[in-house]
Amino acid sequence: MSSNKILELQQIKREFVMGTETVRALKGVSFDVFAGEFVTIMGSSGSGKTTLLNILGCLDKPTSGSYLLDGVNVSGLSRNELARLRNHKIGFVFQAYNLLPRTSALENVELPLFYNPELSVQERRDRALGALQAVKLADREDHTPSQLSGGQQQRVAIARALVNQPVMILADEATGNLDTRTSYEIMALMQDLNQEGKTIVFVTHEPDIAAFSSRTVMLRDGKVVKDSKNENVRSAKEALAALPPAEDY
Amino acid sequence: MSAINLIMIALKALQRNKLRAFLTMLGIIIGVAAVIAMVAIGQGSKESIQTQLSSMGSNMITILPSSNVAGGVRIGGESFQSLTIADVLAIQKNAEYVSAVSPVASTKGQAIYGALNWPTSLQGVAPSYFDIRKLTVNDGISFSDADVATAAKVCVLGQTVIKNLFPSGESPVGKVIRLGSIPLQVIGTLAPKGQSSFGQDQDDIILTPYTTVQKRILATIYFQSIYASAVSEGASDQATNEIIDILRTTHRLRPADENNFQVRTMEELIKTLSSTTSLLTILLTAIAGISLVIGGIGIMNIMYVSVTERTREIGLRMSIGARGIDILLQFLVEAIIISVTGGLIGVVLGITSAKVITLTLGWPTLVSESSIILSFVVCAFTGVFFGYYPAQAASRLDPIEALRYE
Numbered sequence: 001m002s003s004n005k006i007l008e009l010q011q012i013k014r015e016f017v018m019g020t021e022t023v024r025a026l027k028g029v030s031f032d033v034f035a036g037e038f039v040t041i042m043g044s045s046g047s048g049k050t051t052l053l054n055i056l057g058c059l060d061k062p063t064s065g066s067y068l069l070d071g072v073n074v075s076g077l078s079r080n081e082l083a084r085l086r087n088h089k090i091g092f093v094f095q096a097y098n099l100l101p102r103t104s105a106l107e108n109v110e111l112p113l114f115y116n117p118e119l120s121v122q123e124r125r126d127r128a129l130g131a132l133q134a135v136k137l138a139d140r141e142d143h144t145p146s147q148l149s150g151g152q153q154q155r156v157a158i159a160r161a162l163v164n165q166p167v168m169i170l171a172d173e174a175t176g177n178l179d180t181r182t183s184y185e186i187m188a189l190m191q192d193l194n195q196e197g198k199t200i201v202f203v204t205h206e207p208d209i210a211a212f213s214s215r216t217v218m219l220r221d222g223k224v225v226k227d228s229k230n231e232n233v234r235s236a237k238e239a240l241a242a243l244p245p246a247e248d249y
Numbered sequence: 250m251s252a253i254n255l256i257m258i259a260l261k262a263l264q265r266n267k268l269r270a271f272l273t274m275l276g277i278i279i280g281v282a283a284v285i286a287m288v289a290i291g292q293g294s295k296e297s298i299q300t301q302l303s304s305m306g307s308n309m310i311t312i313l314p315s316s317n318v319a320g321g322v323r324i325g326g327e328s329f330q331s332l333t334i335a336d337v338l339a340i341q342k343n344a345e346y347v348s349a350v351s352p353v354a355s356t357k358g359q360a361i362y363g364a365l366n367w368p369t370s371l372q373g374v375a376p377s378y379f380d381i382r383k384l385t386v387n388d389g390i391s392f393s394d395a396d397v398a399t400a401a402k403v404c405v406l407g408q409t410v411i412k413n414l415f416p417s418g419e420s421p422v423g424k425v426i427r428l429g430s431i432p433l434q435v436i437g438t439l440a441p442k443g444q445s446s447f448g449q450d451q452d453d454i455i456l457t458p459y460t461t462v463q464k465r466i467l468a469t470i471y472f473q474s475i476y477a478s479a480v481s482e483g484a485s486d487q488a489t490n491e492i493i494d495i496l497r498t499t500h501r502l503r504p505a506d507e508n509n510f511q512v513r514t515m516e517e518l519i520k521t522l523s524s525t526t527s528l529l530t531i532l533l534t535a536i537a538g539i540s541l542v543i544g545g546i547g548i549m550n551i552m553y554v555s556v557t558e559r560t561r562e563i564g565l566r567m568s569i570g571a572r573g574i575d576i577l578l579q580f581l582v583e584a585i586i587i588s589v590t591g592g593l594i595g596v597v598l599g600i601t602s603a604k605v606i607t608l609t610l611g612w613p614t615l616v617s618e619s620s621i622i623l624s625f626v627v628c629a630f631t632g633v634f635f636g637y638y639p640a641q642a643a644s645r646l647d648p649i650e651a652l653r654y655e
């Protein structure tokens with residue numbers, strides 16, 4: 001069973017020194033995530049979820065405790081090794097999409113592959129097209145972000161996260177900038193990807209969104225206060241169908 | 250990350266900001282073009298002065314009478330008469346480093362042919378004068394030693410004189426012109442020499458044997474000057490010293506007396522003029538070089554702005570796997586592409602503007618390879634130097650903060 005543990009967190013602590021004060025953002029967080037899970041990490045602001053996200057994303061290292069990502073202990077790695085790990089194992093999806101402006105969807109999706117020196121130009125293109133197809137945007141490959149809607153931009157960002165075939169997709173408030181309908185569309189896409197076997201860790205503060213995941217980890221004041229399986233996962237497609245039709249003005 | 254990926258990333262980033270990349274480049278373009286054009290102007294004028302001087306004979310030595318003291322009264326150089334045929338013969342006989350020597354007895358007069366007349370200068374010289382001054386006879390022949398011995402009434406005409414006395418284009422050779430009351434038969438014409446660098450028309454001249462001028466016109470035994478030629482350009486100094494010794498002997502000067510003549514070499518003149526133009530070149534290059542540095546600072550400025558503006562992009566790149574060195578190299582390569590492309594355009598523009606200056610203003614220009622290589626190397630270096638600090642600043646960003654940067 002332990003072989004398909006994607007994340008293994010043990011007593012993760014993270015402290016920040018602000019002047020003379022020490023802020024303890026995480027006070028010993030432990031949980032595991034298995035391959036194929038769709039986990040939401042919830043918590044209000046100040047709960048430490050952003051700090052946890054940074055650690056999960058290998059952007060930051062814990063002050064103490066151990067964090068294993070796909071069997072690799074992150075604590076001992078250098079900045080460059082962390083960068084390599086991010087490139088190979090993690091697909092980020094951000095609240096603000098963070099697409100490069102004036103750059104086509106295809107090139108945006110290709111971006112992580114540029115930092116992966118083993119790939120040829122053709123392979124890069126093929127994989128980027130494949131990822132765009134997976135988010136149903138293959139016909140928009142030439143569009144720049146300004147020519148795409150918010151939902152489409154986020155789908156390009158998800159394609160970018162998928163393109164390097166990571167072990168985990170790490171989403172940070174990925175629906176935070178979107179209206180309800182588009183959020184549901186994104187969640188439907190996430191659920192589809194999860195069905196195909198992708199492990200997803202989704203950080204959010206909206207309980208509505210958490211209902212679509214198979215498990216919820218609740219943080220408060222730097223500690224896990226609840227870690228529960230979601231027995232009746234809501235289907236995003238059904239929720240979408242239940243929404244009143246888009247009003248015409 | 251491979252070099253090709255790196256260059257592609259940098260090119261795409263520049264493509265996203267074409268106008269800004271171009272404006273940044275503009276500083277470098279103008280800087281490089283200015284350096285090349287300015288150096289071309291400086292080198293061109295230096296070169297043209299040098300060719301003009303050496304066309305006058307770069308190993309030429311001029312001997313002029315000098316001021317002297319006679320009974321406590323200083324007598325001006327021009328009016329003082331001290332050079333005679335004895336001096337010429339002594340130099341001819343004794344000087345080892347002198348290959349040719351010719352006296353010059355000159356006067357001004359009105360040349361007349363038929364109904365036309367023209368004021369010009371008549372120079373009485375020896376046949377060797379043609380070699381010393383690098384004059385060539387176009388048409389007809391030059392006069393000989395026999396003509397000198399008999400004070401023959403023959404002459405060789407410069408092009409300006411021909412133009413004014415024979416405007417119809419007929420050949421003047423064989424015709425007889427008059428200078429005052431003296432008839433002179435034209436036996437040859439001189440190839441055109443153009444203006445000297447001092448603005449003198451070198452073609453406004455009539456050459457005759459010096460004896461003709463001395464005996465038939467001026468009735469004097471003195472010369473205005475003596476021209477000599479050193480055996481080589483490098484031997485000018487030895488030749489000068491020899492001439493001074495010989496003339497002091499023929500003029501019977503005591504050791505305490507100062508020279509009553511002066512000896513000038515072309516080399517001195519070339520040096521003086523070259524140093525002036527060199528100074529000009531240095532000055533122009535310095536000004537242009539400053540503009541190149543300003544261009545470099547422009548790159549640095551824009552790259553810093555760019556790093557700030559693209560903080561989120563940097564954060565994103567880091568989050569998807571770019572290492573610090575990848576970011577550093579990306580920004581460095583961007584700066585180098587800007588400066589090298591700007592440098593190439595600047596080289597083309599510099600060469601073009603040098604050509605345009607020559608065509609429109611008529612200034613001589615000479616685009617030297619060294620100025621192209623130098624300015625290009627300087628601007629590539631500028632790219633690395635001024636691009637490095639912004640690139641380093643970018644590579645040191647914390648990805649967490651960069652991603653959340655507003």
